[in-house]
Amino acid sequence: MNQSHDSAVADQGQEPVVRVERLTIAYGARTAVSEVSFTVAAGQIVGLVGPNGAGKTSVAETVGGIRDAVAGGSVSVCGLDPLRDRAAVRSLIGMQLQESSFPSRTKVGELCDLYEAIYHAPAAADGLLASYGLADRRRSFISSLSGGMRQRLALVLAQIGAVRLVILDELTTGLDPEQRRGTWRSVRELAERGVAVLLTSHYMDEVEALCSKVVVLREGRTVAYDSPARITVQHGGPATFTVDVGRDGAAREKLDRLGLRRVAAPAPTREGTAVLTGSFPEDYNRIIEAVSAVGLPPSAVTHRAPTFEDAYLGLVAAQEE
Ligand SMILES: Nc1ncnc2c1ncn2[C@@H]1O[C@H](COP(=O)(O)OP(=O)(O)OP(=O)(O)O)[C@@H](O)[C@H]1O
Numbered sequence: 001m002n003q004s005h006d007s008a009v010a011d012q013g014q015e016p017v018v019r020v021e022r023l024t025i026a027y028g029a030r031t032a033v034s035e036v037s038f039t040v041a042a043g044q045i046v047g048l049v050g051p052n053g054a055g056k057t058s059v060a061e062t063v064g065g066i067r068d069a070v071a072g073g074s075v076s077v078c079g080l081d082p083l084r085d086r087a088a089v090r091s092l093i094g095m096q097l098q099e100s101s102f103p104s105r106t107k108v109g110e111l112c113d114l115y116e117a118i119y120h121a122p123a124a125a126d127g128l129l130a131s132y133g134l135a136d137r138r139r140s141f142i143s144s145l146s147g148g149m150r151q152r153l154a155l156v157l158a159q160i161g162a163v164r165l166v167i168l169d170e171l172t173t174g175l176d177p178e179q180r181r182g183t184w185r186s187v188r189e190l191a192e193r194g195v196a197v198l199l200t201s202h203y204m205d206e207v208e209a210l211c212s213k214v215v216v217l218r219e220g221r222t223v224a225y226d227s228p229a230r231i232t233v234q235h236g237g238p239a240t241f242t243v244d245v246g247r248d249g250a251a252r253e254k255l256d257r258l259g260l261r262r263v264a265a266p267a268p269t270r271e272g273t274a275v276l277t278g279s280f281p282e283d284y285n286r287i288i289e290a291v292s293a294v295g296l297p298p299s300a301v302t303h304r305a306p307t308f309e310d311a312y313l314g315l316v317a318a319q320e321e
Pocket of ligand 1: 027032051055
């Protein structure tokens, strides 16, 4: 779904909402981000991922115009420079920051009124509060909201006004699985309304579920920029096949003749299990053929395809080592 949506966006041939070209960010003498480039089109969700300190927040907040440490390259949002044209850009961007902490003795409604005034969008919050299940919370103090409610409020506030871009920095950190799924639905709906979304996350399943393109950062440099599916194919490593051969010597021999790499079985593994790596579905089909030839059922073979998280871990491993 993401793939086709992405092509549809590209087909429109419009100038992307966000264009980041060879962005370099330095704090004093220390370069934190080097020559990072990507675009975010209207209706597209793009993810920034990477280990702690890789530069995700630096990039996201530079795009949002609230961090000024640019040492090279360029950033444009709707054709404007978010730092130089700060006043004009401010009304086009909604932000949920990693460290956004709302004053706890403020009421939800008061905060919404403030955002409506800043974004010149009277009464915009009512519909949003309703769609995020917060309609009856206008009089609640922020301190009385659960973590999930606070995240949803952050999403409401990020959307007030005619924003063209929403930046979400680790939106679902700390949420339970049900709240995460609910938040994912909201982010998708936001993009379906034509808003460009740039998000950072440490959850690879989240990025895979939401983003049509991902920038993988390692020590401030881009190590991959593509769809999660293509990154998985290119960097996810081989599929793993587990074959339950029991004491069947003929089956073992057949498998050996396929010439696939045999790997140490993860413990605990029953005796009589062969673990091989190869490509899916080509090698899987060859294994099924081989075991069928000696009378074993296809259910003797199970496989595990590489995930986006496998690819991500492979890409960032060099840094962690
Ligand atoms: N204001 C700052 N002054 C000096 N160094 C900074 C500043 N902000 C970030 N850095 C450094 O820049 C690098 C990138 O930090 P950044 O917060 O952008 O990474 P991140 O990928 O968002 O990390 P995390 O996953 O922990 O949020 C880190 O080495 C960090 O210590």
